[in-house]
Amino acid sequence: MKSNSPRTLQIIIFLLIALGIIALALGGYLTPLSRIVINPIITAQTWLAKRYQAIQSLITQPADVTSLRQRNTELEAENARMQVQIIELQQQVTEAQVLSTLVDYERRHVENQYIAAAVIARDVSPFMHYVIIDRGSDDGIRRGMPVITQQGLVGQIAAVTAGAARVQLINDPASNINVALQQSGVEAVIIGQVTGEIGLEMIPQNASVQAGDLVVTSGLGGDYPANIVIGQVNTVRSQAYALFQSASVQPSVDFSQLGIVLIITNFQPVDISPLVPAAGTP
Amino acid sequence: MVILIGAILFGGLVIIQSTIISAMPLLNGTADLILLTIVAWALQDRVESAWQWCLIGGVFASLYTALPFGVLIAGYVIATGIARLLKRRVWKVPFLAMLAAIFIGTLIVHMLSLIARLIAGTNIPLIPSFNLIILPSLLLNILLAIPIFSLVRDLAGWLYPEELEV
Numbered sequence: 001m002k003s004n005s006p007r008t009l010q011i012i013i014f015l016l017i018a019l020g021i022i023a024l025a026l027g028g029y030l031t032p033l034s035r036i037v038i039n040p041i042i043t044a045q046t047w048l049a050k051r052y053q054a055i056q057s058l059i060t061q062p063a064d065v066t067s068l069r070q071r072n073t074e075l076e077a078e079n080a081r082m083q084v085q086i087i088e089l090q091q092q093v094t095e096a097q098v099l100s101t102l103v104d105y106e107r108r109h110v111e112n113q114y115i116a117a118a119v120i121a122r123d124v125s126p127f128m129h130y131v132i133i134d135r136g137s138d139d140g141i142r143r144g145m146p147v148i149t150q151q152g153l154v155g156q157i158a159a160v161t162a163g164a165a166r167v168q169l170i171n172d173p174a175s176n177i178n179v180a181l182q183q184s185g186v187e188a189v190i191i192g193q194v195t196g197e198i199g200l201e202m203i204p205q206n207a208s209v210q211a212g213d214l215v216v217t218s219g220l221g222g223d224y225p226a227n228i229v230i231g232q233v234n235t236v237r238s239q240a241y242a243l244f245q246s247a248s249v250q251p252s253v254d255f256s257q258l259g260i261v262l263i264i265t266n267f268q269p270v271d272i273s274p275l276v277p278a279a280g281t282p
Numbered sequence: 283m284v285i286l287i288g289a290i291l292f293g294g295l296v297i298i299q300s301t302i303i304s305a306m307p308l309l310n311g312t313a314d315l316i317l318l319t320i321v322a323w324a325l326q327d328r329v330e331s332a333w334q335w336c337l338i339g340g341v342f343a344s345l346y347t348a349l350p351f352g353v354l355i356a357g358y359v360i361a362t363g364i365a366r367l368l369k370r371r372v373w374k375v376p377f378l379a380m381l382a383a384i385f386i387g388t389l390i391v392h393m394l395s396l397i398a399r400l401i402a403g404t405n406i407p408l409i410p411s412f413n414l415i416i417l418p419s420l421l422l423n424i425l426l427a428i429p430i431f432s433l434v435r436d437l438a439g440w441l442y443p444e445e446l447e448v
Contacts, residue, residue, distance in 0.1 A: 121300035123347050126312045126415045127395045127406070130348045132300070158348060166348055174404040194406050195310055195414055256305065 098260050105150040106262070112225070113266040115139055119258045120164070129172035129196060131155075131258060136163045144223070144269035147261050152229035152252035153177075153217060154261050156269075165263075169255055170230065171196050178220035179230055181213045190215065190230055190249065200233065200247040207245065209236045215249055222270025284441055288335040291437075295319060296342040311418030313426050316343045317391055320358050321383045322427075322434035324365035325376055328442040336362040353398045354391065361387030380431045381424060388423045392416045 024030050057064075099116070106114050117133035135141050137160045147154040147167050155175065158168040168175055175192040179200070186207040188200050203209055213233040219226030231251040238245040299315045306312065316339045324332035340355030347354060365383040372379040392415065399406050 121297075121346060122304035124296065124299050124304060124314075124316070124343050125347045125349050125354070125395050126304075126307065126310055126419060127392070127399055127411070128348045132346070168348070173399070173406050174402070194411050 095260070101150045102260060102262055105148075112264045114262040115141065115265050116260055116262055117141075117165075118260055127173075127194065129169040129175075129192060129255070130158065131167050131169065133165050133167055133261060133263075134163070135263065136161050136165050138162050140265055141165050141263055142265075142268070146224050146228065146264045146267055148228060148264065149253055149258070149261055151254075152231065153224065154253055154255075154258065156223065157263065167261070171198050171251065171255055177224060177230070178218045179215050180218040181207075181209060181233070182216050183210075183213050184208055187218055187220065188215075196255065198231065198249045198251055200249050201244065203236075203245040203247060205238070205243065205245060209233060209245060209247055211235060222272055224269075225264065225267050284331045285334055285338070287441065288331065288338045291319070292316060292335070292339045292342045295339070296346055299343075300346045308418040308422055310414040311416065311420070311422060313422035314388065314391065314419065315426075315430070316340075317358060317361060317387055318384065318423060318426055318430040319434060321361055321365045321387050322380060322431045323438070324362045325369050325379055325383065325431070326435060326438035326442075328444075329438050332362055332366060333359075349395055350398050350402070353394050357387075357391035357394045360390050360394075364390075376435075377428060377431060380427050384423050384427045385420065388420045389416065392419060 021030070025034075102114075102116060106112075115135055117135040117139075119131045120134045121132040123130040123132075133147075141157060141160050143157050143160055145157045147156060153170055155167045155169040155172070157165050159166040169192070170177060170190060171192040173192050173194050175190075177190040178187065179190045180187050184207065186203060186209065188203045190198050191201050192198055200209075200215065211233055215230045215233060217224040217226055217228045217230065229252050231249040231253075234248040234250045236245060236247045295315050303315055304312050320332075320336045320339045323329060323335050326332075336358050337355065340358040343354045343358070344351050361383065364386050365379070368379040368383050369376075372382070396406060396408075396411055396416075
């Protein structure tokens with residue numbers, strides 16, 4: 001009994017010290033002390049862990065690199081496939097939008113019958129403003145049929161083969177179209193230029209022409225149906241001594257971005273050349 | 283064999299010309315891949331099919347233009363003749379001959395095109411045509427002349443291998 005009492009006292013003291021330490025720790029009084037003790041341990045632990053991981057990765061790396069490279073190649077191939085798919089889908093969306101607009105145009109102009117065609121080539125000579133479309137006489141295309149887009153007049157079929165046709169654009173220097181200004185009803189002629197622009201010529205001197213006036217086909221001459229939009233008047237040139245005024249016109253169609261066009265198939269141009277008196281005829 | 287390769291080559295070239303090159307103008311001028319290839323071919327040593335390729339290229343190009351048939355062929359034939367002439371005169375500096383032949387050839391092809399349009403009754407102003415079509419086309423053709431010449435020289439080396447003396 002005598003020998004047990006100091007041991008019990010020691011245990012009680014240790015317990016009290018332990019409880020005191022725990023209480024101090026819980027109260028946060030030991031934090032500075034624990035930092036002093038723990039920081040070197042953490043540093044040593046980190047150092048050792050890094051060396052261990054380095055050695056471990058050195059041992060296992062070859063297998064990982066091979067599998068990662070394989071996986072990387074697979075992912076790259078899949079990525080390339082996805083990119084191609086995205087491009088194809090974007091093209092399809094663009095095409096669908098264009099076709100949708102063309103269908104809208106067709107529904108709004110039910111008096112005409114249309115065939116859609118894709119522009120597949122441009123004339124190889126920069127002096128000629130012609131395009132080639134993927135529809136020909138097998139599809140009912142005939143020379144002289146007007147070609148349009150939802151924006152306006154593109155041109156006229158100039159030559160036809162079985163599976164393709166050549167379209168003379170309205171900005172070709174040999175193109176002359178009888179037009180009218182929608183607001184004033186003034187009649188004039190649209191002439192293509194070698195620069196790819198179009199100009200309004202033979203406007204009567206007394207006619208009032210303003211920038212922004214809408215230019216549409218007049219139907220005179222029988223080459224084109226009436227009221228197809230061509231563009232807007234840009235600037236007007238009027239000289240006192242000249243017989244006519246002239247103007248530059250901003251075409252409504254962007255001829256450099258032609259993709260899909262509509263051909264008006266129920267319009268047959270009228271050949272009025274026999275009615276035009278020859279030069280020198282009284 | 284050489285004629286067949288020429289037909290395939292110019293078939294491909296005219297498709298590239300009409301779809302890509304014609305849609306990439308500088309002002310209003312465009313490069314002429316067919317003229318470049320014809321002239322580069324005519325300047326190669328050991329090549330004996332220069333006139334045949336010239337005609338093949340001319341026929342293919344004529345199919346893709348609304349110019350009267352024969353205008354481009356005539357232009358390419360003259361350009362080939364000039365190239366063959368220059369090859370004899372400036373044979374030691376083929377790149378220089380290529381540049382000179384392309385310069386003259388481009389002017390001839392474009393002048394013939396212009397004349398053909400004027401004869402057909404189309405009113406084309408000369409100075410804008412020169413500034414906006416002929417000069418930019420000339421620049422593009424001269425820029426492309428050396429790369430095309432190098433490619434055609436490789437092709438000629440493949441089709442007409444140098445004979446080795448044993």
